[in-house]
Amino acid sequence: MLIYKILRAPEWDALQADGSTEGAPVDLADGFIHFSTAAQVEETALKHFADVPGLLLVAVDADGLGDNLRWEPSRGGDLFPHLYRPLRDSDVVWHRPLPLVDGLHHFPDMG
Template sequence: MLIYKIFRASEWAALQSAGETAGAPVDLADGFVHFSTAAQARETAAKHFAGEDGLMLLAVEADPLGDALKWEVSRGGALFPHLYRPLRMADVLWSRPLPLVDGTHAFPDDMA
């Protein structure tokens, strides 16, 4: 199953440059890298990235992350995927721009 991470341009550039990252400031504060499922990603964008342009959407396959990926209760009692190790470029299956269109983030049509 694919899980998704939204990064600002500077965070995406840092991952590309270093090859791995402990995540965005919220990830550093919480001690894990926050991900969303396909069903959760739009709400995550609206809640945490409202009005922000220049974002990147990263897709990661959950299974190879093994025991470092924990499914934990978060927003609204739903289980969210949390990665308890650095996110590596090798983990990223694809990345795509997440443009802001008429105030809403435009997600890829083929997002599983």
């Protein structure tokens, strides 16, 4: 199963340069890296990244994260994937831009 992380361009650049990241400021504050499922990620973009340009959608294979990935209740009681270790460049299955189209992020095919 693929799970998704929305990154700003500087966060992606840091992941590429360092080979791993502890995430965005919200991830550092919460002590884990926030991910979303395919069904959750568009609402995540609307709620936390409205009108933010230059975003990237990063896909990660949840099965490859082992016990470091926990499914925990969050928005509306839904279970969200949370990673309790740095995200590694080697975890990334693919990444694609999230362009803004008429004020909304245009999501790629996430298959």
